Amino acid sequence: MNRTLLKGIAYLTVACLLWGGMAAAVQYIFAASPEFTPLGLVTYRQLGAGLVYVILGSIVMPRRLYAPFKNSRDCFDVLLGGALIFGAHYCFFESIYYSNAGTGAIFLTTIPLFAALYYAVFQGRPIRKAEIVAFFLAVAGVALIVTDGDFASLKFSPLAIVWGMASAVFAAAFSIQPLRVMSRVGVTPVISWAVMTGGLIAAVFCPPWTVGIHWTTQTALSYAFIVLGGTVIAFWCYLACLKYITPVVAGLLTCLEPLSAFLFSIVLLGVTLGVWQMAGIALILLNVAVLALAKPDKIT
DSSP: OOHHHHHHHHHHHHHHHHHHHHHHHHHHHHHHOTTOOHHHHHHHHHHHHHHHHHHHHHHHOHHHHTGGGGSHHHHHHHHHHHHHHHHHHHHHHHHHHTSOHHHHHHHHTTHHHHHHHHHHHHSOOOOOHHHHHHHHHHHHHHHHHHHTTOGGGOOOOHHHHHHHHHHHHHHHHHHHTTHHHHHHHOHHHHHHHHHHHHHHHHHHHSOGGGOOOOOOHHHHHHHHHHHIIIIIIHHHHHHHHTTTSOHHHHHHHTTHHHHHHHHHHHHHHOOOOOHHHHHHHHHHHHHHHHHHHSOOOOOO
16 A cells, blocks of 8 residues: 555544544534624634744744745735635535535535546546545445435535535635645645635634624633644645645545544534444445555646
8 A cells, every 4th residue: 555645644534533523613612602603713713723823833934934925926826725715614604504514514525526627627637436436435425424314304405505516616626726836835834824814804704803702611622622623733734635645535535524523423412323324434434445545646
């Protein structure tokens, strides 16, 4: 098995585990603090994470942190990445608002499909058989986990479909768009300024001082995990994995995120595990195995 591929899978697995834990924290915050709207949480999340990235970068790599601003093309790529991050997060929360969390997770499984179509159309890269098999395994696995076999629980309203597909397109674009500038200036400068830019864009639509929040110890700890674990560490690991695996493979493996969220719900929220959900877990693990054993593709 290719060690480079395994390194990429390891980075992405860490990111998905943290995103899954973040989902439980978000669920708690929305329940405990109704004044937190989806857009308000996006603003607080990205501004907080952006500040952490910039502060840490200024300490650890003060010169490299500002490298993207020395070249107009690099600067544009980073700012565009920030807009894509904001679009992906905001559209995803809106898709959940018009449907439910389970339906939102289904939409995320289409991210690798959009990435594969981009490479097929613009770079002439054929879609591999292993990726097709993995795509169907991912969709089926996530569907079984979030529904436990009861597909009537999914709510595919027209607005939910529009927002969900838009979220997947933005997320797929962000998995491809920053690769060039990352190869020039590194992962940390790109993710630092992209997340900060996304937070500033969100703040235009929802200024943080307009969100009246009653902070408690539990709410503050949940927010801290969302920022540090679910954003700072998770996004760094996600972009780092793109040095070792293609955006298509990365997208196929992000099905580990709803699996992680479900496992956190079992441990922290007392959710029970059904038979169909166990089958879904098996399909997702099989998806990982198919991609891990497949011949590695060239990173472009």
